[in-house]
Amino acid sequence: MTEVEKQTEDRIFESATEVFIEKGMDGARMQDIANHAGINKALLHYYYRTKERLFEAVFEKMAKLIFSRFAPVLDENASLEDKIRFFYREHISFLQKNPRLPAFILNEINRNPARIRKLLWKFNINELWNTLEKQHHDELIRYNITRETLPQVMTSIAAISVFPFAARGIMEVLFEKSGQDFNKYLEDRKEFAAGFVIRAIKGCETGTNV
Amino acid sequence: MTEVEKQTEDRIFESATEVFIEKGMDGARMQDIANHAGINKALLHYYYRTKERLFEAVFEKMAKLIFSRFAPVLDENASLEDKIRFFYREHISFLQKNPRLPAFILNEINRNPARIRKLLWKFNINELWNTLEKQHHDELIRYNITRETLPQVMTSIAAISVFPFAARGIMEVLFEKSGQDFNKYLEDRKEFAAGFVIRAIKGCETGTNV
DNA sequence: AGTTGGTTTAACCGGATGGTCAAAGATAAA
DNA sequence: TTTATCTTTGACCATCCGGTTAAACCAACT
Known part of the structure; x- marks a missing residue:
């Protein structure tokens, strides 16, 4: 049946x-x-x-699952800063529920780059950036984020939430040894990461307003 | 013979x-x-x-190779900001020469956490943090970095240089599609990353001086 | 030349592994 | 009940793979 x-x-x-x-x-x-x-x-x-x-x-299901988590950020009608906060809250929560996903994806990407190539080819990254630039044109200018530095910013944002999970095996040992709690760290990270990134991009605001 | x-x-x-x-x-x-x-x-x-x-x-040789690159930073007699700049220049240069190392290490950590556990057990992380706190006591206070947020900062610093290499397979495709150059991105990243982190930690300076 | 001790090789072994196949079981239509 | 189709199984196969072994090779010493 x-x-x-x-x-x-x-x-x-x-x-x-x-x-x-x-x-x-x-x-x-x-x-x-x-x-x-x-x-x-x-x-x-x-x-x-x-x-x-x-x-x-x-792999395809998992890859779509993880990448689809990036999309809702764009739909929100909010300031860039609020979006960053929203992103980290959602993304880290998601990874807490699927802690092995990043390592799985990254490992496979390394093992067989051709597959991800095929998968990403459909996905239009340029459109995503254009959307971002349209939605936050003024803010990007104010923060001095250009078409050249946007990838630097975006990858830094992703790195900060993904890395702790990719390197989970190391982190857990280190936290254990120094008597801290990895879960507490992750919980705190949702806010910390947002603040960290926002301060980083605000730090080079052009002085035109304030 | x-x-x-x-x-x-x-x-x-x-x-x-x-x-x-x-x-x-x-x-x-x-x-x-x-x-x-x-x-x-x-x-x-x-x-x-x-x-x-x-x-x-x-694995042991490679792990030591990658971790030994963190040590020289502590030996330098310089401000925290200069150390961050130094670190990214050195670390990203090193990874440019060994681009597959991060993925290799992270993958193995995921595959066999026990091994890294054994390796890291000798390595005293607490001592490293104590050293850092002694060397930069005043700066850490000024930047509002406490014993609790220090791991947040440190992991963010590492994430920003390691992630682009761990996720190299994705990044190369995305850069290729948007007509940008991954190598140029890495070259720029040495400075960008330092600035990014420094702004992030300066952003929450206590107002006592300035 | 003969002996000794370390190095290198071809051939082989046994178990694991991805994959196949023919037959048995189940299910619904006739 | 019979028939036809789809699902599930146990047994089996060919190959791969880590590891072993015995013999060949080779340099140094006697």
């Missing part, structure tokens, strides 16, 4: 997601995924012909 | 480094490493008994 079929296919997909995220494409075993889903290994190949295709399905 | 022996062992190590960095522990094949070094596969096991040990040797 279609009901059962969907159930099985979904269970496979979910199991594959867990195993792939934990072990990566190379480290994951089809047998592990089958065991995890409580089914026969042959059934994996019945629904997804090869390991490669199964992985592709998982 | 010892001369020849060293040559072989070094050639193995170098080949292993290249292959492991490109493919990761799981993706790398002993046969590939042997081919790359122009020797028989059995010879790998003669010098490094197992794949695990060979990888360990490579």
